Amino acid sequence: MKQGNAAGIPERKSTRLLVIDLQERLMPVIHQNTELIQVVNKLIAGMEILQIPTVVTEQYPKGLGNTHPSIELPGELRVHEKICFSCIKCNPLLQELQKEGVTDLVLCGVEAHICVLQTALDALNSGFRVHVVADAVSSRFAENKTLALKRMQQSGAYIVSLEMILFLLMEEAGNEEFKAISNLIK
Numbered sequence: 795m796k797q798g799n800a801a802g803i804p805e806r807k808s809t810r811l812l813v814i815d816l817q818e819r820l821m822p823v824i825h826q827n828t829e830l831i832q833v834v835n836k837l838i839a840g841m842e843i844l845q846i847p848t849v850v851t852e853q854y855p856k857g858l859g860n861t862h863p864s865i866e867l868p869g870e871l872r873v874h875e876k877i878c879f880s881c882i883k884c885n886p887l888l889q890e891l892q893k894e895g896v897t898d899l900v901l902c903g904v905e906a907h908i909c910v911l912q913t914a915l916d917a918l919n920s921g922f923r924v925h926v927v928a929d930a931v932s933s934r935f936a937e938n939k940t941l942a943l944k945r946m947q948q949s950g951a952y953i954v955s956l957e958m959i960l961f962l963l964m965e966e967a968g969n970e971e972f973k974a975i976s977n978l979i980k
Contacts, residue, residue, distance in 0.1 A: 802923050804900070805897070805898065806844060806963055808896055808897040809963065810846065810891065810898075811841045811848045813848060813902055813903055814851050814902065814903025814910055815858070815903050816865050816902075816904060817859050817860060817861060818859030818862050820853075820904055825935060827932070830930065830931075831864045831865065834930050835864075837900075837927060838867065842868055843978070844971060844975075848867070850867060850873045850874065851874045851887070853879070854877055878912075879908050879913075880913045881909070881913040882916035888920060897922060898925060899917050899923070901913060901924060901927065901931070906931040906933045906943065907941060911942045911945060923952070924952065926946050926953050927959055928953050928955055929955050931943075
């Protein structure tokens with residue numbers, strides 16, 4: 795499935811943003827949760843500007859609640875409920891992504907060392923290129939996030955920042971998208 799270039803540069807038409815488990819009962823205990831929410835909202839808005847679809851998951855919403863109300867999700871969005879830690883293993887999401895010809899997944903969410911990590915590893919094993927937005931993931935404890943990012947990188951995931959991924963996907967300046975993204979990240 796890993797088509798395209800050896801440098802791992804994502805192509806818009808075959809990229810999806812995966813927002814993982816940013817839920818009501820989890821967010822209050824997540825390290826730097828206010829900053830995380832701000833970056834995730836910019837990431838979601840940037841992907842909308844670039845017309846890249848967003849996919850949202852919720853881990854056992856009956857117990858952990860739905861996506862936190864501070865997360866600004868685009869309208870007309872299907873939320874995938876799951877009980878497995880990996881988004882790839884426990885619901886029809888993998889089949890949907892494959893059917894749509896997705897080659898690149900951009901990951902954000904919580905917890906970095908559990909659901910984000912296991913999703914990244916399973917996505918890599920399933921042939922996707924994985925781009926983890928380091929400033930858009932977190933855990934309850936900072937050291938778990940740090941270890942998770944290292945582990946994902948060891949397995950072949952690309953660790954990027956909000957600005958890195960948006961500009962990689964945008965490719966050029968001098969157009970309306972560039973102006974909108976520039977205003978977004980100020």
